[in-house]
Amino acid sequence: MAQVELRNLVKAYATHQVMHGVSFDVADGEFVALVGPSGCGKSTLLRMIAGLEEVTGGTISIAGRVVNEVEPKERDLAMVFQNYALYPHMTVRENMGFSMRLRKAPKEEITGRVEEAAAIFGLGDYLERMPRQLSGGQRQRVAMGRAIVRRPAVFLFDEPLSNLDAALRVQMRAEIRALHDRLGSTSIFVTHDQVEAMTMADRIVVLRAGRLEQAGAPLDLYDRPGNVFVAGFIGSPAMNLLKGHASDGMIRLGANLSVPAPVNASGEVIWGIRPEHLELAAADTDGAFAMRVTGVESTGHATFILGETDGIPLTALFTDRPKVAKGDVLYLKAHPTRQHLFDAGTGLRIE
Template sequence: MADVEIAHISKSYAAHPVIRDVSLKVADGEFIALVGASGCGKSTLLRMIAGLETITSGTLSIGGRVVNDVPSKDRDIAMVFQNYALYPHLTVAENMGFSLKLRGASKEQMTREIGQAAQVLGLSDYLDRYPRQLSGGQRQRVAMGRAIVRKPQVFLFDEPLSNLDAQLRVQMRVEVKTLQQRLGTTSIYVTHDQMEAMTMSDRIVILNAGRVEQIGAPLEVYDRPANLFVAAFIGSPAMNLLRGRLVDGPQGHGVDLGGLILPLPGRVSAEAGRAVVFGIRPERLVVSTAEDALSMTVDLVEATGAELHVHGHLGDHKLILAMPGRRLVRSGDLLPIAAEPADIHLFDAASGQRLDLQRESVRA
């Protein structure tokens, strides 16, 4: 096993920058997810680690060895692709053992290594089949088995579950994470699916236009987004973000949304009048009986089974409220809503950066 260190890496195609001064340390045995919208550079960064893309500037080390100019085949990594990349004319066993065959492994070693990997992945009964005879989930297991038999220092996953249906994706993400924990192999996993990133990784790296916006444990990123981009990207439904200006008056500190004042639970190290964004996650809004509750007008109700997603508005500002259970709510209803002070987020509108609140015992 090995750690991976990315130090100030950049990548440009001609004059077009794709990766911009990215630095990241992945500990031995850690599972890291690279997440971001399409075109953010996450797959390019993964391919640079794999040696499939050249590095314009910066340093990449695997296991303490600088590998910028080391060919992909000599980096001791294994990559699992989105499209499986299986040889259609080879059986499952032959696909899994292909790299061992290239290394000149003996027949006995190949049989042993393939058998062990097949047992771990539940493929023992499919070794004589061809890829066309397998389901999508089984093909992905074969691709993972091919990576496992190499016993690499690092696993690289490039959106390996994106071709699977929703139910199978849930099953496979559990299997991938369980397998990684069992093997203890350093893993870097690219996905555009934030749920995969949140549920599978030890830490998340959120990329935007080739830059790192935030690195942290899944719940850390969820609970304390560093900026507006992270706040809007992580979470489904997305965080409610309401634009306004800071006010400071006899009733305390708040955000003026154009005549509607949302109170803040503490002081902000910013002057009154500054343009800010007030954030609250949909599941942190609650229906309240408090006298100071705000009235949200319901526009649309989505029943997801486990909860209701209630779309509405406060004045000119749109909101989503995620309600557990099956309360009867209709379009046009007025819902009294409130939020706990600890659940409020505040961001500078110009820079997008998080503004910390000095908490006071004031209810939002």
């Protein structure tokens, strides 16, 4: 397979710049997810790697070769699109073997690779069907089968699961990760779904407005977000982020709410705590504060408690189904080692 290297990548449309010097590497055999809010540039970045968008500045290297001026078909990669991009007038077999026919590969080789891919994705009984005769999940399998038939050095996935229902997305993300492991491929996966990124990727790259905010292993980003944006973006429900003032080892968050500072700091800060790191406590516990419940949401495996303390909205998450109703008052305490602190001016993490 191959390593992918991006160096100071810039993309502009006329005078409007959308990518601002993005740099990161994808190691040989690594699975990297690109995440970020809509319009952050993740799909544009993927299309630049594929050669479908021209590079304005910087370089893209695949297996040590700069490919800025290399045609897409010569970059030794395959792309799986959100809309499957199957040819409606071709059978499954013809769709899967099309790229090899373009390369004038021997018929026996095409047949062998198509049938091998069909076996991997359970499509053996569907090879003579047309795309319109398939379900969404089957069409996505055909699209992935078409990609692996070529045996490329790099796989690119552009939100391939967004058109599927929730249960099928869970199944397909497991299949994509299993395929990656089986082939030892290098994979770059664009998604807006944090769960997909957290469960599938070896490493996550977080983008915002065409800039790289942070890159790292999923749990590293979850446990130690480098700035306020990543803290609020990674995790569902989102981290509680409260403005405050730090002094004398305490952080004043409201007129009647203060918490011990997790690290030495002074001045204007943003204090963060994830909903699952708020714990029920007795009223007289050191560091406990009262929260009035404004709403309760249950998903079966978890209970989300919405509330406010000193006029500040908070969300807490519990898995033991506490008996709580709207209007109740709870006493909570922040887990002592799971708190986060950020500089209010720069947004950067305070260590």
